[in-house]
Amino acid sequence: MSLVSALSTADAAFVAVESEAESLLPAARRGEFDAALALRHAGPRRVKLRYEVVGDLSQPVVFVAGGISARRHVTANSADPSRGWWDTQVGTDRAIDPTARCIVSFDWIGADGALDAPIDPADQADAIVALLDHLRIRRLHAFVGSSYGAMVGLQLAAKHPSRVQRLVAISGVHRAHPYSSAWRALQRRAVQLGALQCDGVDGLVLARQLALLSYRTPEEFEERFGAAQVVDGRVHVPAEDYLDHAGQSYAARTPVSAFLRLSESIDLQDVAPETIVTPVTLVAIEQDRLVPLADAYALAQRLRGETRLRVLRSRYGHDAFLKEHEAIAAILDEALATEVAA
Template structure:
């Protein structure tokens, strides 16, 4: 196993369609490094594989380490730094919920995110990839794993498989298994991509898949507020009020997404299963009442099944996307969850 810091790559600007940018109030911007690690993983469905794992670490070398993981579209660049000043995918937590002065933040690009790994990928494989990066960085034990959406699923796997490597887990809007209705919804997104691929027009299939995903991330209440206008007839066809928004956002996403990566990471959510009883790390489950993708009942079932679990319930018209769009509430939960892991790990 080897790793090496790589030069700064151009990172996409955070997607304004899903994220509410919120420039961090960081008096002195933290320093960051990036690296790429080649590791051999025993993948759950794909057997032994040599994989490349791209990582980024932000914050002081001697600070307690937080593993930070988001949805399948997230990546190693969680927040802006002196070295990589572009906004990250969780920029609005920078300096509040994710304080890179007190903590070192580690994120990876998901296995499969570059489209080069066209095999079934499991959340367990992602957890093992993160453990391999901890090895490479010489970190015996992380202070906490903060995971949202798919990142919460990976966090649960990490805690179950590597309980000695992390003190605490915060699992936001991700459960021990995918809900069957949400799985069906994602299967149809994958069908849309396949339909586009049939005609060598991957872009249109991907764009449709992304728009379907966006509906699952948001809520009717938000749409009722934003897209109340009557449909227009354009060239004799009805165009409804949300279409401009959905298509614009999908186009931004399509430009930076490989169909193979989307298919394999989407599928990975559905393959995910963890027995809550196996997650022995103290865990805060965060649930959003309005989440249409990860129902409240499933997160209560998770919290109740955890040996050392607690649950925090929020309301948000943004549903599943609340972790990206409700920065204060999320920062408050992260602050409380990290109170007791800070001092004794540093």
């Protein structure tokens, strides 16, 4: 056999294996449509809602939402075989299994940078209801939200209680803590200073780097990074390389206006826990620097429906929902299996 023939055969075998692997991915579909929303701070607007559905809509439906940088692509599927942002929890034989449940997700309104107006988390809840109506989903089996997604989930339960049977809120509560809002205000100011120098992208890179320091913990940096060194006559801190890479990657995929408006949106969070009667599982991280444990306890005490509070310890702080795979999976298994009165 010639070398060319051997290579061709190997390539064909690789393609066959790749095709077989993709065929094992859960069935999915993507779509988009225009919706009319009455934004709380900006009035009537038409927005484009982009969604992804993984699994069969005849199964119990779970809506999954993450932080402001999370998009509709939650897990690898037949519509998009690339890794999703929460493949560790969503997928076959995982906590949220598309063979047993249908997973719905969407891009946050404002994520494409086209909506340059104040966006309240309550507006995102209204957008979710518009999507449920579009898909003819009367009621969600569950809403699972992390970070900003948890805030929006609480808004959904408060404003549209008939549309969600249970809520799992991870690292997100009923209000934005003033300390956390100050962190974000500085991040937005970094973007604005960059724009004044006609360099909004570098401003966004710096803002993301500042954000990462609030997501993670000193304990993690102590383990990962060493002491400063003198390189070419300047002091270099090892963590800089990590921050540079993360900031550049984020800026490459995020419109500046999207970051600004969604960052502001977190600070607009304001929901009265007493208005929520939906059963809620709260997950708090003891080391979370953005969502203090005291706020999670206060929320748990004020909710009016059945409430469970699970507290984890993690060196990953606010990002624990992305890193503590086994602990989060165990909580999701418990929360989604719990029987809820119709």
